[in-house]
Amino acid sequence: MIEQIIFYSLSLVAVGSALGVVLHRNAVHSSLFLGLSLAAVAGLYALLGADFLFGAQIMVYVSGIAVLVMFVVMLLGRASDLHLRQVNERWPWALLVCAVAAVGMLKIVGLFAAKTAQTSGYPATHAIGRLMLGEWLLPFEMISLVLLAALFGAVFFTRAENAQ
Amino acid sequence: MTLAHYMGVAAALFLIGIFGALTRRNIIGILMSIELMFNAANINLAAFNRFLHPVGVTGQTLALFVITVAAAEIVVGLALLLAIYRGTNTVYAEDYNLLKG
Amino acid sequence: MIEYAYLVALIPFAASLIMLFAAKEDPHSPAPWIGIVAMAVCLGLSLSILSAVASGSVDLPVEKNWDWFSFAASVDGKPFFHGMKVGTLIDGPAALLMVVVTLVSLMVQIYSIAYMHGDKRFKRYFAFVSFFTASMLGLVISSNLLVAFMSWELMGLASYLLIGFWFEKDGPCEAQKKAFMTTKLGDSGLYLALLFIFAKVGSFQLSQIKQFYAMGYMPAGAAVVIAIGLLFGAMGKSAQAPLFVWLPDAMEGPTPGSALIHAATMVAAGIFLVARTFFVFQAAPVVMDAAAWIGCATAFLAASMALVSYDIKRVLAFSTISQLGFMMCALGVGGYTAGLFHLTTHAFFKALLFLAAGSVIHSVHTNDMRLMGGLSRKMPVTFVTMFLATCAIAGVPYLSGAYSKDMILANVWTRNPAMFWIMLTTACMTAFYMFRLVFLTFTGADRDHEKHHHAHESPFLMTGPLVLLAFLSLVSGYVLSRNGLIHALLPKPALSAVTATPSTSHAEHAAAAPAAAHPEHQAAAAAPSHEIASASRHHGESHDGHLPGWLHYLLMAAIAGSILLSYMFYKGPDYALALAFKSNLSPLFTLLDRRWFFDDAFDALVKFCDRVAALAFWIDSNVVDRIFVDGWGLLMRIVSEISNVLDALLVDRTVDRFGGVTVGSGVLLRSLVEDGQIQEYLLYVAIAFSLAATLILIY
Numbered sequence: 001m002i003e004q005i006i007f008y009s010l011s012l013v014a015v016g017s018a019l020g021v022v023l024h025r026n027a028v029h030s031s032l033f034l035g036l037s038l039a040a041v042a043g044l045y046a047l048l049g050a051d052f053l054f055g056a057q058i059m060v061y062v063s064g065i066a067v068l069v070m071f072v073v074m075l076l077g078r079a080s081d082l083h084l085r086q087v088n089e090r091w092p093w094a095l096l097v098c099a100v101a102a103v104g105m106l107k108i109v110g111l112f113a114a115k116t117a118q119t120s121g122y123p124a125t126h127a128i129g130r131l132m133l134g135e136w137l138l139p140f141e142m143i144s145l146v147l148l149a150a151l152f153g154a155v156f157f158t159r160a161e162n163a164q
Numbered sequence: 165m166t167l168a169h170y171m172g173v174a175a176a177l178f179l180i181g182i183f184g185a186l187t188r189r190n191i192i193g194i195l196m197s198i199e200l201m202f203n204a205a206n207i208n209l210a211a212f213n214r215f216l217h218p219v220g221v222t223g224q225t226l227a228l229f230v231i232t233v234a235a236a237e238i239v240v241g242l243a244l245l246l247a248i249y250r251g252t253n254t255v256y257a258e259d260y261n262l263l264k265g
Numbered sequence: 266m267i268e269y270a271y272l273v274a275l276i277p278f279a280a281s282l283i284m285l286f287a288a289k290e291d292p293h294s295p296a297p298w299i300g301i302v303a304m305a306v307c308l309g310l311s312l313s314i315l316s317a318v319a320s321g322s323v324d325l326p327v328e329k330n331w332d333w334f335s336f337a338a339s340v341d342g343k344p345f346f347h348g349m350k351v352g353t354l355i356d357g358p359a360a361l362l363m364v365v366v367t368l369v370s371l372m373v374q375i376y377s378i379a380y381m382h383g384d385k386r387f388k389r390y391f392a393f394v395s396f397f398t399a400s401m402l403g404l405v406i407s408s409n410l411l412v413a414f415m416s417w418e419l420m421g422l423a424s425y426l427l428i429g430f431w432f433e434k435d436g437p438c439e440a441q442k443k444a445f446m447t448t449k450l451g452d453s454g455l456y457l458a459l460l461f462i463f464a465k466v467g468s469f470q471l472s473q474i475k476q477f478y479a480m481g482y483m484p485a486g487a488a489v490v491i492a493i494g495l496l497f498g499a500m501g502k503s504a505q506a507p508l509f510v511w512l513p514d515a516m517e518g519p520t521p522g523s524a525l526i527h528a529a530t531m532v533a534a535g536i537f538l539v540a541r542t543f544f545v546f547q548a549a550p551v552v553m554d555a556a557a558w559i560g561c562a563t564a565f566l567a568a569s570m571a572l573v574s575y576d577i578k579r580v581l582a583f584s585t586i587s588q589l590g591f592m593m594c595a596l597g598v599g600g601y602t603a604g605l606f607h608l609t610t611h612a613f614f615k616a617l618l619f620l621a622a623g624s625v626i627h628s629v630h631t632n633d634m635r636l637m638g639g640l641s642r643k644m645p646v647t648f649v650t651m652f653l654a655t656c657a658i659a660g661v662p663y664l665s666g667a668y669s670k671d672m673i674l675a676n677v678w679t680r681n682p683a684m685f686w687i688m689l690t691t692a693c694m695t696a697f698y699m700f701r702l703v704f705l706t707f708t709g710a711d712r713d714h715e716k717h718h719h720a721h722e723s724p725f726l727m728t729g730p731l732v733l734l735a736f737l738s739l740v741s742g743y744v745l746s747r748n749g750l751i752h753a754l755l756p757k758p759a760l761s762a763v764t765a766t767p768s769t770s771h772a773e774h775a776a777a778a779p780a781a782a783h784p785e786h787q788a789a790a791a792a793p794s795h796e797i798a799s800a801s802r803h804h805g806e807s808h809d810g811h812l813p814g815w816l817h818y819l820l821m822a823a824i825a826g827s828i829l830l831s832y833m834f835y836k837g838p839d840y841a842l843a844l845a846f847k848s849n850l851s852p853l854f855t856l857l858d859r860r861w862f863f864d865d866a867f868d869a870l871v872k873f874c875d876r877v878a879a880l881a882f883w884i885d886s887n888v889v890d891r892i893f894v895d896g897w898g899l900l901m902r903i904v905s906e907i908s909n910v911l912d913a914l915l916v917d918r919t920v921d922r923f924g925g926v927t928v929g930s931g932v933l934l935r936s937l938v939e940d941g942q943i944q945e946y947l948l949y950v951a952i953a954f955s956l957a958a959t960l961i962l963i964y
Contacts, residue, residue, distance in 0.1 A: 011173040022184030094186035104959030105175040115167035119218045127221040150236035154243040261941025
């Protein structure tokens with residue numbers, strides 16, 4: 001019972017703030033809504049029993065990515081833009097796409113309507129650590145390379161043209 | 165809660181993300197919508213791990229990877245955006261028509 | 266010694282090679298003695314073989330073969346292995362002719378040492394003579410028609426080389442070409458015959474071909490073709506009409522060469538070939554009759570041409586042709602022994618005549634008898650020997666020529682009286698013109714004082730052979746016909762079987778007669794040591810080769826009369842009577858002088874062929890080349906032009922259209938999308954993907 005209430009409220013927050021992200025005129029508001037949505041998703045993770053994922057989501061997404069996005073929005077945003085329409089004229093087509101995709105998705109979702117959790121969640125941190133450094137060592141290292149590349153890219157692209 | 169619930173939530177987030185990616189004028193808006201899509205996928209992964217493969221943490225680990233990649237991607241994307249902004253002084257997608265021809 | 270018969274052909278060949286390559290060219294070279302010694306050795310060998318054959322101590326024929334090459338062929342679809350051989354076949358005719366050839370060649374070579382003295386190609390002459398003798402002997406002893414043919418052709422080559430020995434002058438060059446071409450024309454027939462023989466019999470070995478005929482396997486048509494081919498070859502080499510035109514011109518060569526080749530031996534090769542392959546002719550009686558008539562015509566025509574000739578060698582050349590006609594006629598009427606007998610005696614006295622004529626020419630430095638006369642005092646030996654030879658050729662009794670000529674006439678009489686009268690006339694003409702030659706050259710007063718003054722008798726090297734040959738001309742006839750020796754040496758081949766379809770009466774006649782004599786003849790052939798009596802059983806040889814009494818006397822009277830006539834015409838220094846005749850009968854004289862226009866006929870034929878060839882060439886270059894070659898090229902160009910145009914119009918346009926379609930569709934699609942709008946692109950991707958995914962997921 002409690003679980004259902006928590007679930008529904010969290011999902012409501014998540015979906016609602018997602019709508020806020022994509023519909024709001026104000027870019028800053030959008031980014032804030034994004035942070036909220038991400039946090040709600042973290043709550044869903046916790047509900048699922050993925051404790052480490054819950055923590056990682058908060059730390060990386062909410063306090064990292066969402067904050068970053070906010071920074072950039074404020075950096076690049078102009079006060080004059082705040083009242084401009086942010087949704088372009090192709091939104092009926094996009095709606096159509098979503099509708100079509102929704103049909104397919106709902107069908108798949110319907111397949112799992114009877115699936116319930118068999119076991120309760122358990123702390124996964126230890127297991128994740130084992131997996132990362134054991135069987136999935138290579139992807140783990142690759143991911144570090146990816147992050148390195150992203151760092152390089154970020155530094156490179158945002159470098160001021162000092163050389164000229 | 166059945167798996168379908170979680171999948172439904174993920175689906176809704178995903179669709180909203182698609183809508184946003186296709187309709188937002190602001191580049192940052194597009195990037196944010198992409199983040200939403202990533203999260204939807206992550207929810208699905210975690211849910212599958214819990215409901216379908218309770219033994220092991222494969223789904224969660226993969227979701228972790230996804231988070232990492234998403235972080236890297238948005239960093240690069242924002243960096244690119246900054247670079248383009250320096251050149252064109254605008255953040256709206258319809259102004260980025262250099263592919264025209 | 267008979268098993269070494271092959272040496273007789275090889276020794277002169279080796280000698281000629283040695284002389285040609287090892288000796289230096291020198292007008293006084295001692296190299297010719299190599300050839301002479303070689304020839305003497307061969308003569309000794311041939312005499313021993315002849316004595317062995319004549320004594321009957323050998324089982325004839327003696328055949329010895331070596332394997333030459335072999336090849337596989339298919340006969341009637343079945344594989345068959347042909348083994349070609351080289352070898353010798355010694356029987357009576359071969360043994361006799363070996364002696365004749367080697368003896369005459371030896372005499373000629375000894376004579377030539379003096380005659381060709383100082384010539385700048387002295388040594389080469391002897392090499393050629395030895396080479397010729399080797400190839401003639403190769404023909405004589407060969408057991409194999411293929412090798413015989415090769416020797417035949419080599420003889421043609423030697424003849425060519427010797428006729429054109431003094432090739433700086435035009436006359437010899439033209440003459441050598443004419444000789445080669447004319448004999449080659451005859452050789453084409455011989456080649457055809459050889460092809461047919463091999464196709465039918467599968468072998469070139471004479472003994473096997475003979476067996477083939479004896480068993481009657483040869484179909485009549487092929488037999489006739491083969492016989493005609495062989496006859497044609499013989500006509501070419503032995504100067505029968507109409508292929509005799511080369512022989513008078515061949516006198517351009519050195520006289521001893523003419524003596525050897527164009528008098529005694531090579532021209533006898535055709536006769537010898539006919540005799541060797543007599544069974545072929547016996548199987549095709551039509552051709553044998555044709556041969557007889559050809560011989561008869563040749564004898565008569567040649568004798569007529571000799572009547573009006575003033576060149577001493579030309580007279581002798583015509584005389585040779587005429588005597589060859591006698592021989593061919595003899596063979597044609599079935600007088601095998603007579604023909605070969607005459608060949609032998611003719612070789613001796615004709616060689617003597619030529620050598621004596623050479624002696625005269627060497628002495629007075631001219632061939633023209635009108636510039637000679639009264640040389641009997643200046644050149645007694647030459648005169649006497651030549652006189653004897655003339656008597657022999659005329660048929661004066663008890664000389665060699667008389668025996669052989671009598672035998673021939675006897676055979677002709679029994680077969681065909683009309684032919685006999687023509688031959689009798691020819692014999693009279695022979696006597697007439699031969700004595701004319703002697704009278705003009707040796708008797709009466711000299712017509713050219715300068716030449717007469719410088720005339721002298723020839724050296725011993727020249728007169729020696731003359732004397733020897735004169736001796737042989739005197740006695741050979743008597744010796745050979747004594748005790749039927751000639752019949753023992755030259756037995757007529759028995760006709761064991763005719764062709765598959767016997768036809769004419771001649772065949773039956775010839776078959777019936779030997780059929781009766783067959784058992785005796787077989788015995789005779791198997792044991793050559795037979796008695797004289799068997800000679801009388803040679804039917805078709807007609808009464809031991811003698812004329813009936815009254816005819817014999819008629820012949821002698823006719824010959825005597827001819828000689829007398831000749832004496833009357835030509836005894837004086839100016840032969841006024843002859844000249845009067847000539848002016849009265851000038852058309853006849855022209856006919857004879859122009860050699861019955863045979864030369865002109867051949868010339869016209871050659872010109873005609875030339876025109877035909879020119880026409881063919883014109884057609885080829887203008888019509889065929891223009892239409893087929895150039896036209897084809899033009900057609901190809903047109904086709905390629907059309908193809909090019911089609912390609913440009915159709916194919917290229919189509920290709921361009923496709924490209925245009927692609928570009929157009931691309932442009933069209935692009936026009937749907939607003940340029941440069943990334944989200945627009947993304948939208949389309951999303952639409953497509955969602956549709957596809959949904960459809961897949963649902964279905």
